[in-house]
Amino acid sequence: MASETKEVVKEFRFFRVYKDGRIELFRPPVEKIPPSDDPNTGVRSKDVVISSDPPVSARIFLPRVSDPEQKLPLLFYIHGGGFCMQSAFSLGHHNFVSTVAAEAEAIAVSVEYGLFPARPIPACYEDSWAALRWVVGHADGDGPDAWLNEHADFRRVFIGGNSAGGNISHTLTAWVGSIGLPAGVRVVGVILVQPYFGGTEDDHMWMYMCPTNGGLSDPRLKPTEEDLARLGCEKVLVFVAEKDHLREVAIGYGEELKKSGWRGSVELVEHVGEEHGFQIRDPKNEKAVELKDKFVSFIKDN
Template structure:
């Protein structure tokens, strides 16, 4: 007999699958249209600004660069840090299983870098972007992807740009059975629990293609322990850069987006901005 539409096969934190192949997500993502003027807010057109390449979270299966949550968050970062931001819309499970998220983000980063000679397809990047000050950042799943982009940039860098640093907000790096099983399920061709995208090996940490890393932790975050492991392994590696940690007590995963006006969320944003503008 053919399986019916309501026979559950697997259930994870963010979705369940059915034996007939249907996937039911537990969260929906509302999208808003992009603004007509991408350079709104640039008050000094003669000054080039740092570039923030931002990768949204969402467990590799939901959320969007076009959701109000992330649109507002990145817009606030633009204001706080005085940067040009490129927010990435990458492929999500189940329409595009992992590794689409990594490959799409890498393609988007290379697209941004294509403007470094001031002859790229987007005039506002040609005109206003300072490619000697490029930063990669993301939260949760986006922080995971940010790390892997920095590894892919590597010690030799990308021609025409300088990746100054990465900012990892409440990062996901495996180590929790439920989340690990979900990631492996979304990535049909995986290397098991030791997959370097899930658990970065020492050689990857040593080859991060920037000189500075900032990691934000939330003390009550279920990913706090695995984030600490990443920090410890990075500190022990032969990377040679500087890593800084900021922890917010009593807060949970991505609290700053749920409560953007909260004092600790404001603190996070200010620290984010000062890291980018550090001389």
């Protein structure tokens, strides 16, 4: 058997590529935790399989329900991780979504999408779209999951995600605007937490992960004015962190959205002194609590 070459031909923020085609991720696989019932918040969670080929699954979070007749807003959440790391089932993302579900009194679905290199981009977009379509397929109350049938208000749907998940959230919302969702489904708002967009040194990493990319003008990297103008929601909330290398492109996204002719409202919230992903790494941090509270109020007050 030939020995593995040590010659590196490409190196990016999250991985390097060797001459023989091997890819070495710089961070170890994240530990995944099982769903659970939280006795402190009353939030119950369970995992569902959306598709076996390709493999797509999700974790559903149901807060304590005091009135069985009351319908709850629905959060569709997409985790971050540079399109190649992390999981809906990691401790940090599980806890964040569970906390939001409890405090916003919302049912939440956190999607487990395919990651590079096992499943190159566009798997992340296609899997997330398939999961969203599966979720809203419960709008008539006859879908495969009882929690969604009984408790979700499909007139109050929110899409949100952090980092790569923020980027995917935008693309899904653009598809909502161009392709549409079933009658009776209304996407009220989208929440982009430190989202990734084109315009940084990571562009070439994204293009390497997406062999079928459209170059630096790919609309998933650089949203077109047309996509922005028909974004399929009413409100957008963008979070940025002062020390994040993605800060400027996220601010630019909000500015371009305002100029596109889209008729919704855009709000930008900046956390001074913080770095990318701080709210997942240290959820008890004062600024992380502020971010979570704003995320919750955006859902609860709409």
